Amino acid sequence: MFPDMSKETKNKNGKPRKTGSGRTKGATSLVRVSLGTLKQYLASDNAVIPVGRVWLRDMGIEVAAPKVKKIKEEKEESTKVEYSFTTFEN
């Protein structure tokens, strides 16, 4: 389905929004699939499949806290400051 092009969407600043920008209506990152179908593809019980964190929480399964990578603060090294000092004759 193509979006209805006759209706122009406007941005906050009043300018018309570019066509093709934004998410297509109905498009989501997750889809529904039966456990039976999944089982056909997963041979081992130890297979790891990525699932949504929110879905897991809704199912009451405990979720490990995400690992947060600490960003090391880079300490800038001292550099020589360039300057010129002028004295004037009186």
Next chain:
Amino acid sequence: MFETLVGQKPLKKKLQFYKESCDATQKMPFLFFVGAKGLGKTEFAKQLAKEIKNADGSRRPFLEINCSTLKRVDDFFEQVFLPLIYDNEVTVLFDEAHELPKGLTNAFLTIFNTEKDHLKDFNYNDQVFTFNFKKQSFFFATTESDKVFAPLRDRLVTVDFEPYSQEELGEIVKLNCPDIDFEPEALSQIARISRGNARSVVQHATNHIIPYCKKERKQYFDSKDFEKLKDDVGINPLGLTNVEKEILKILKHKGSCSLNMLSAKTGMSRTALQRDHEMYLIKRNLIEIDGQRKITEEGTKLIAKLV
């Protein structure tokens, strides 16, 4: 005051006022010199600094710092403030102020936020640094005032420059070539290739005109000399650079062109093209931008003469 500097009458008047106020109150406002490159920001700041007197009547020294080399707040206090500013009578110019690092800009927001008092204590790393604005004057200079943090700009008094007229540029040439007499037309021609830039005419005087006259054993410089000099050192009409000449040629050949296309054809970055070349071509009415870059009638005539 400013006898050796040509033009900029309103600016001179303004600075004269601040100098006289400083004589009366011992306090100089924090001045912010703003203008295109080569207009004399540093030179005017230096000349003003020369006129500021210490308590004992002697001339106050002048400290010029290139802000692009100031990387950390610690460097400023350790290498500059403590040895040269603290408790001394000095005028400080922060040149290329748009290059001030964020940390120092924040420190300056506190330091230069003065009301009536002339003393300001700044606490940093458990130390107290005292600024005395009766002993120390602070100037800032930049071509890119928009890149200086707005709250810092608000704490400074802006001193901005006007473009130089052709006559003024001619005067600058004469001042820099004291042993040479000039035909008025030759002076106008030199002014026309200077791109309105005082530094550029000084460079032409020092690097081209004086050596040329010495080589030719001449004390008089006329239009014929200028033509010969132009040919010898490859000076284009209106002082165009070879990149600008190339841009005009491309536009004449293609009709109109995008910035990306010009960048690909000349091998110059988009920023360099816009900042260093297009601005001048537009100013001289040689090209125009209407979505696409186009050569004007004047530009077409000029390139026809050049090729």
